[in-house]
Amino acid sequence: MTNKKENILKSALELFANEGFNATSTNKIAQHAAVSEGLIFRHFKNKNGLLTAILESGEEKASRLFATILNQTDSKEVIRKTIELPFCIHKSEYDYWRLQFKLKWEKEYNNSKKIMPLVEKLTWAFSMLKYEKPNLEAQHLIYIFESISIELLKGNLDNQNIYKEFLKYKYTV
Amino acid sequence: MTNKKENILKSALELFANEGFNATSTNKIAQHAAVSEGLIFRHFKNKNGLLTAILESGEEKASRLFATILNQTDSKEVIRKTIELPFCIHKSEYDYWRLQFKLKWEKEYNNSKKIMPLVEKLTWAFSMLKYEKPNLEAQHLIYIFESISIELLKGNLDNQNIYKEFLKYKYTV
Amino acid sequence: MTNKKENILKSALELFANEGFNATSTNKIAQHAAVSEGLIFRHFKNKNGLLTAILESGEEKASRLFATILNQTDSKEVIRKTIELPFCIHKSEYDYWRLQFKLKWEKEYNNSKKIMPLVEKLTWAFSMLKYEKPNLEAQHLIYIFESISIELLKGNLDNQNIYKEFLKYKYTV
Amino acid sequence: MTNKKENILKSALELFANEGFNATSTNKIAQHAAVSEGLIFRHFKNKNGLLTAILESGEEKASRLFATILNQTDSKEVIRKTIELPFCIHKSEYDYWRLQFKLKWEKEYNNSKKIMPLVEKLTWAFSMLKYEKPNLEAQHLIYIFESISIELLKGNLDNQNIYKEFLKYKYTV
DNA sequence: TATGAATGAGTATTCATTCAT
DNA sequence: GATGAATGAATACTCATTCAT
Numbered sequence: 001m002t003n004k005k006e007n008i009l010k011s012a013l014e015l016f017a018n019e020g021f022n023a024t025s026t027n028k029i030a031q032h033a034a035v036s037e038g039l040i041f042r043h044f045k046n047k048n049g050l051l052t053a054i055l056e057s058g059e060e061k062a063s064r065l066f067a068t069i070l071n072q073t074d075s076k077e078v079i080r081k082t083i084e085l086p087f088c089i090h091k092s093e094y095d096y097w098r099l100q101f102k103l104k105w106e107k108e109y110n111n112s113k114k115i116m117p118l119v120e121k122l123t124w125a126f127s128m129l130k131y132e133k134p135n136l137e138a139q140h141l142i143y144i145f146e147s148i149s150i151e152l153l154k155g156n157l158d159n160q161n162i163y164k165e166f167l168k169y170k171y172t173v
Numbered sequence: 174m175t176n177k178k179e180n181i182l183k184s185a186l187e188l189f190a191n192e193g194f195n196a197t198s199t200n201k202i203a204q205h206a207a208v209s210e211g212l213i214f215r216h217f218k219n220k221n222g223l224l225t226a227i228l229e230s231g232e233e234k235a236s237r238l239f240a241t242i243l244n245q246t247d248s249k250e251v252i253r254k255t256i257e258l259p260f261c262i263h264k265s266e267y268d269y270w271r272l273q274f275k276l277k278w279e280k281e282y283n284n285s286k287k288i289m290p291l292v293e294k295l296t297w298a299f300s301m302l303k304y305e306k307p308n309l310e311a312q313h314l315i316y317i318f319e320s321i322s323i324e325l326l327k328g329n330l331d332n333q334n335i336y337k338e339f340l341k342y343k344y345t346v
Numbered sequence: 347m348t349n350k351k352e353n354i355l356k357s358a359l360e361l362f363a364n365e366g367f368n369a370t371s372t373n374k375i376a377q378h379a380a381v382s383e384g385l386i387f388r389h390f391k392n393k394n395g396l397l398t399a400i401l402e403s404g405e406e407k408a409s410r411l412f413a414t415i416l417n418q419t420d421s422k423e424v425i426r427k428t429i430e431l432p433f434c435i436h437k438s439e440y441d442y443w444r445l446q447f448k449l450k451w452e453k454e455y456n457n458s459k460k461i462m463p464l465v466e467k468l469t470w471a472f473s474m475l476k477y478e479k480p481n482l483e484a485q486h487l488i489y490i491f492e493s494i495s496i497e498l499l500k501g502n503l504d505n506q507n508i509y510k511e512f513l514k515y516k517y518t519v
Numbered sequence: 520m521t522n523k524k525e526n527i528l529k530s531a532l533e534l535f536a537n538e539g540f541n542a543t544s545t546n547k548i549a550q551h552a553a554v555s556e557g558l559i560f561r562h563f564k565n566k567n568g569l570l571t572a573i574l575e576s577g578e579e580k581a582s583r584l585f586a587t588i589l590n591q592t593d594s595k596e597v598i599r600k601t602i603e604l605p606f607c608i609h610k611s612e613y614d615y616w617r618l619q620f621k622l623k624w625e626k627e628y629n630n631s632k633k634i635m636p637l638v639e640k641l642t643w644a645f646s647m648l649k650y651e652k653p654n655l656e657a658q659h660l661i662y663i664f665e666s667i668s669i670e671l672l673k674g675n676l677d678n679q680n681i682y683k684e685f686l687k688y689k690y691t692v
Numbered sequence: 693t694a695t696g697a698a699t700g701a702g703t704a705t706t707c708a709t710t711c712a713t
Numbered sequence: 714g715a716t717g718a719a720t721g722a723a724t725a726c727t728c729a730t731t732c733a734t
Binding site: 022023101104105139144147148150162167170 | 312329
């Protein structure tokens with residue numbers, strides 16, 4: 001991938017994540033990436049193509065993140081890793097995830113099915129640990145997981161570490 | 174308030190909530206409300222003014238919703254009401270709340286302080302019930318509360334009732 | 347004439363003179379005059395009608411101004427009065443005259459014929475005073491007259507009094 | 520400069536000069552120049568930028584015009600050249616100058632200081648010629664100069680040549 | 693007489709996209 | 714691969730004007 005193409009992807013990600021897809025003009029992206037506006041269309045066909053490219057290039061990242069949990073064989077470890085996951089995301093990837101969460105509000109991009117493997121793994125973990133209603137417990141933890149993520153991505157991290165410990169204590173992991 | 178003005182407010186709310194603020198043109202709103210585009214600006218000065226008007230007219234609704242919890246004197250009842258709150262919202266008000274949640278992603282509209290009274294009330298409730306870390310428990314429940322709300326507003330209500338009962342059971346309320 | 351109608355005329359004159367006819371919206375006039383926009387159209391049919399009304403209501407003023415010169419029987423006095431005329435205009439009438447001068451640049455309103463009687467009177471005066479080319483002298487003085495007027499209306503009155511005396515000295519009047 | 524950019528400048532100058540800045544819509548300019556409306560904004564940022572570009576591109580023209588007088592070393596020649604200047608302007612530049620004179624009525628564009636060097640040169644010339652009040656004489660001639668210019672630009676050139684000779688005779692130049 | 697709601701055409705400007713080079 | 718000129722449709726917003734009350 002050429003330097004300029006990558007610049008476009010980076011700039012677009014940053015702008016889409018912070019200002020929103022619709023509020024970001026291709027002109028702004030071009031300026032931010034220091035390339036001509038035409039180049040965006042040469043590389044990505046259109047603005048939506050650019051968004052798709054960003055999302056796809058992040059897909060791998062996302063899979064790798066989940067994989068660390070899905071590969072776990074110890075049930076307690078599955079829960080612990082799930083709780084810790086949002087805190088492990090590197091700041092440099094916040095833009096990508098902020099964009100993902102924003103897009104969830106648009107029907108076309110609401111790919112909530114991606115989290116299903118994690119739900120199933122958690123269900124398995126909770127059933128191993130003899131929780132009464134493992135699937136509801138899994139859903140419960142996912143909800144908490146999502147709220148933490150949102151809070152972190154919005155920059156409200158005040159006492160999140162204390163809360164993380166609180167959670168681990170609650171689940172004795 | 175004249176009929177047409179109200180039409181504009183209704184149409185705009187619906188469109189902003191479903192398509193997003195930026196993605197909704199004033200022209201589209203006018204057509205949807207069956208009024209001239211100019212009328213929007215005569216009544217609300219500009220597109221942002223229209224958004225503000227929508228938000229303000231919903232403010233009251235929101236306060237009333239929270240009030241039912243904040244007035245509670247029984248600690249268990251506070252928790253039970255909090256869990257049930259998202260399920261009590263009438264479908265006709267979904268648009269308003271969906272808009273609110275979408276806007277939380279824009280810095281200018283992130284009024285996360287509005288929920289503070291509820292956090293405090295929950296802290297009080299948990300401390301009354303001798304929970305070890307009442308403020309963390311409050312934050313915890315708020316997180317769950319927000320995730321449920323998001324899920325409901327997005328239309329994923331499949332087994333939410335079962336989950337609600339699960340939660341009430343968990344908190345023995 | 348009702349109070350409100352007069353308010354409209356005054357406000358419109360002020361705004362037309364200072365911001366220009368095209369740059370002044372009827373809305374602005376209405377606000378400035380503290381009346382409803384509709385009233386403007388009730389009284390003057392349309393924006394152009396308002397301009398016409400202003401111009402007509404000033405016509406009389408203008409005629410009276412010129413009359414003081416045209417009635418003169420002493421030739422020297424004619425010249426002296428012509429030189430002094432621009433300086434005699436009351437500040438409160440500057441708006442009217444500024445509007446007049448601005449409109450001269452629009453073909454439709456270029457009524458340069460209004461000054462003809464003055465040209466003729468000056469020609470007469472100069473011929474009485476045995477000037478070689480009285481009609482050219484008249485035209486000459488009119489040019490000076492107009493430049494002074496423009497300068498005064500634009501607010502460049504620095505040393506205009508000295509210049510006035512200089513002129514009177516030049517014409518020995 | 521591309522062909523189309525120049526077309527825009529030419530069309531805008533013509534329309535601004537004849538119909539006025541406010542009365543000329545960018546749409547009209549685009550049609551007149553046979554380009555898309557968007558191109559105006561790509562080249563000049565906004566309507567005001569277009570005006571500025573026109574004015575700047577004429578600046579040079581103006582300087583060159585004045586220079587022929589300012590470089591003069593013979594005092595009589597200075598006066599003669601000043602009198603003749605308005606008559607030397609080529610018809611093709613009338614639009615530019617008409618625009619300049621119109622804009623003088625708007626505060627933002629009233630650059631009356633540009634004529635100062637000419638005033639000073641004339642003062643010098645009149646003092647060389649032993650006129651009693653050289654600075655007032657300079658101002659006087661400038662006033663005449665401006666009135667002639669206005670008359671010519673408005674198309675009232677009937678007997679202007681006779682008047683020009685009259686002036687030269689008056690100043691014996 | 694006076695208001696204020698309402699409109700349709702118009703305004704400057706932006707946008708995503710195309711294309712010749 | 715990369716640019717920059719060019720476009721047409723859209724955008725938020727303004728305007729003069731009408732009309733029912």
